[in-house]
Amino acid sequence: MLLLKNYSKPRKYLEFLWAMIERDFKARYKRALFGFLWVIINPLLQMIIIGTIFSFFIKIPNYFLFLFSGLLPWSFFSLSFSKATSSYISERLLLKKAKFPKELIPTSIILANFLHLIISLGLFTIVLLLFGLLNPTNLLLLIPGLMWLVIFTLGVSFMTAVLQVRFRDVNFITQTLLVLWFYSTPILYSVSQIPERLNVIFRLNPLTSVFEIFHCALVNQCEINSQILIINLLITLLVVIIGLCTYKALNKYLVDWL
Amino acid sequence: MGKSVIKLKNISKKYELLGAKPTFVEFLMSRDRQKHWALRDIDLIFEKGEKVGIIGPNGAGKTTLLSIISEIVYPTSGELKVSGKIVSLIELEAGFHPDLTGIENIYLNGLIMGMNKLEISNRLEEIISFADIGKYIDYSMYSYSQGMKLRIGFSVAINANFDILVLDENISVGDEDFQQKSLKKIKSVFAEGKTVIIATHHLDFIKKTCHRVIWLEKGRIIKDGPTNIVIKEYEKANR
Numbered sequence: 162m163l164l165l166k167n168y169s170k171p172r173k174y175l176e177f178l179w180a181m182i183e184r185d186f187k188a189r190y191k192r193a194l195f196g197f198l199w200v201i202i203n204p205l206l207q208m209i210i211i212g213t214i215f216s217f218f219i220k221i222p223n224y225f226l227f228l229f230s231g232l233l234p235w236s237f238f239s240l241s242f243s244k245a246t247s248s249y250i251s252e253r254l255l256l257k258k259a260k261f262p263k264e265l266i267p268t269s270i271i272l273a274n275f276l277h278l279i280i281s282l283g284l285f286t287i288v289l290l291l292f293g294l295l296n297p298t299n300l301l302l303l304i305p306g307l308m309w310l311v312i313f314t315l316g317v318s319f320m321t322a323v324l325q326v327r328f329r330d331v332n333f334i335t336q337t338l339l340v341l342w343f344y345s346t347p348i349l350y351s352v353s354q355i356p357e358r359l360n361v362i363f364r365l366n367p368l369t370s371v372f373e374i375f376h377c378a379l380v381n382q383c384e385i386n387s388q389i390l391i392i393n394l395l396i397t398l399l400v401v402i403i404g405l406c407t408y409k410a411l412n413k414y415l416v417d418w419l
Numbered sequence: 420m421g422k423s424v425i426k427l428k429n430i431s432k433k434y435e436l437l438g439a440k441p442t443f444v445e446f447l448m449s450r451d452r453q454k455h456w457a458l459r460d461i462d463l464i465f466e467k468g469e470k471v472g473i474i475g476p477n478g479a480g481k482t483t484l485l486s487i488i489s490e491i492v493y494p495t496s497g498e499l500k501v502s503g504k505i506v507s508l509i510e511l512e513a514g515f516h517p518d519l520t521g522i523e524n525i526y527l528n529g530l531i532m533g534m535n536k537l538e539i540s541n542r543l544e545e546i547i548s549f550a551d552i553g554k555y556i557d558y559s560m561y562s563y564s565q566g567m568k569l570r571i572g573f574s575v576a577i578n579a580n581f582d583i584l585v586l587d588e589n590i591s592v593g594d595e596d597f598q599q600k601s602l603k604k605i606k607s608v609f610a611e612g613k614t615v616i617i618a619t620h621h622l623d624f625i626k627k628t629c630h631r632v633i634w635l636e637k638g639r640i641i642k643d644g645p646t647n648i649v650i651k652e653y654e655k656a657n658r
Contacts, residue, residue: 177530184527188518191559254513259506259531260490413493416486417434 174262181269182276189273200277201284204232211349219350223380226294230379231348231372233285234310237278238368239339241271245318246335249326253419263412267322268315275311289379296381306374309397313367316401319408326418327411347372353384363389367397424583424614425465425488430497432458432483432638457483459638461497465583465616470609472625472646473618474653475635481618484635485509485585488616503582503614504533511572511592517561521552524560525575532579542578549604550574551597566593573597577604584608586617622650 190197211232212225221227245267249256252266282303289295325331346368347355355363363369363386370393376383436453458480465471473481486492487499489507514531515524525546529539539546547556550570555563563571569592584605592601609615609628619625625632625646632649634641642649 173535176536180527180530180536184516184519184523187523188516191518254510255531257491258510258513259533261531261533416492 177262178265178269178272181265182273185269185273186276197277197280200236201281204229204236204281207232207236215349219354221351221354221382223292223294223382226289226292227351227376227380227382228349229285230375231346233278233281234306234372234375235343235346235348237274238310238314239343241274241314242318242321243332243335243339244274245270245314246321246325247332249322249415249419250329256416256419263415264319264408267318271311271314271318275307279307285379294380299378299381302374302378306371306378309374310368310371312401313371313397316397316404319404320400323407323411323415326415342366342368347376351376351382351384352386352389360386360389364392365396367393367400369393422467423464424467424501424503425463425616426498426500427461427463427488428498428500430458430461430463430487430494430499431456432480432487432492433495456638458487458494461638461640463633463640463643465614467503467582467614468612469631470615470629471617472629472632473616473635474620474622474625474632474650475641476657478637479635480638481635482509482587483638485587485616485618489585501583504580505583505585506532506576506579506581507585507587508573508576509585509587511576512565512568513572515560515568515571518559520559521550521556521563521571522547525571528572528575529579532576534579538580542580546571546574546578549578549600566597569593570597573601577601577608581613583614583616586615586619588619622654626650 208225208229212228215228216224248267248270249263255266256263286295286300321331321335345362345366347363352363352369352373370385370390373383373385377385434455434457436455461484473484475481483492485507486509487494488501489505489509490499490501491507491509514528516527519527522543525543526536526539529542529546530536534542550556550567550573552563552567552570555567560568573592586605592598606628615628617625617629629646631644632646632653633643634649634653642652
């Protein structure tokens with residue numbers, strides 16, 4: 162609601178949002194040979210390479226499928242986060258042209274990626290079904306998992322997207338952060354394999370619970386620690402609030418700094 | 420007295436002068452950042468149907484004033500009240516996506532200009548025929564020349580069903596042929612009952628089209644009044 166407030170007609174707002182998402186889709190596929198396949202190929206290749214190497218060190222049953230169930234949401238997150246962060250800079254001319262709801266720029270990027278994630282998850286569940294690994298009741302966990310993931314991505318990207326306009330080095334910080342983030346999120350390994358004294362990392366990283374939920378939903382190999390879950394939720398809430406406040410405080414002056 | 424459509428009360432705009440690439444590190448390091456007042460204590464009222472020219476040397480704050488009226492730039496302090504839909508012919512060729520076709524870009528641009536999809540569909544024929552770029556309209560925009568983009572941008576903006584038109588310098592765009600066409604279109608807007616605000620150095624154009632002129636200098640209003648009086652003094656001062 163916070164976002165809707167500065168635009169009078171919700172229908173028009175949604176129309177605009179959809180047009181921006183459509184633009185992202187169309188632009189991406191118009192000149193790409195395999196179109197949608199690239200969204201799958203990237204995590205697929207990662208799975209093959211990482212899986213081949215790390216299966217020597219990490220003993221998890223169905224390791225490749227376990228990996229893939231984490232790599233899919235991760236590629237959504239990393240792509241959305243890095244693209245949204247620089248979105249105001251790359252769309253600077255748009256902002257200078259007319260008055261319109263600026264939050265739609267990062268939002269449309271993230272939601273376009275989100276649609277891709279949902280499609281690729283759909284394909285992945287078919288594969289899991291063929292392997293006979295799918296548990297239909299667990300699959301319902303995808304709904305809160307996806308919601309949490311997209312809300313957190315929006316919150317954190319709003320903050321960096323706005324700050325990037327003011328401080329052009331934010332981009333470098335987020336790129337470095339993403340690399341560290343990848344290894345401190347249970348994607349290659351599961352939380353249960355890490356000694357408990359390192360739990361502080363997982364508590365601070367809201368993506369821990371998100372990815373564990375994905376693991377539960379898709380491959381039924383997970384351990385959801387309620388203490389970590391609650392702290393993760395609170396941190397997510399905090400990040401989203403900070404993100405929205407940063408946007409609200411600075412969005413008026415974005416054009417001045419572009 | 421007509422109905423006021425735009426009201427500026429005590430508007431000021433301050434810019435911080437930043438380095439070429441403003442970084443966080445720089446922000447922490449430097450204490451004394453240069454400041455620049457682009458506008459200072461501007462009080463203005465525009466009435467419905469008024470045609471107003473804004474004149475002044477480069478750097479007087481003309482574009483800043485227009486951007487504030489169009490609500491693209493927010494004032495540092497002061498109050499702005501606008502009733503009615505504004506379309507500004509600033510950055511005409513901006514906001515197009517090179518990978519999308521002309522028509523797809525018309526929709527996107529129209530939405531940014533504040534139209535909804537239905538309105539754009541209804542005016543699509545008109546927009547396309549005015550832009551007059553032939554078969555290119557169905558091709559991706561990266562194959563367009565700069566002039567073609569300008570044509571599309573102008574055509575979308577001028578068909579955007581506005582109440583208030585804001586013009587910055589570019590009263591005509593494109594090649595000779597399109598310049599005539601766009602100038603004619605703008606003149607027809609002047610003839611309608613719409614409010615027009617224009618910043619330009621073409622004093623002759625203002626003399627012919629505006630009945631009120633605002634003279635800006637260094638972010639302040641020097642004079643505001645009937646066209647012939649203000650322009651006469653402006654010309655005297657700049658001789």
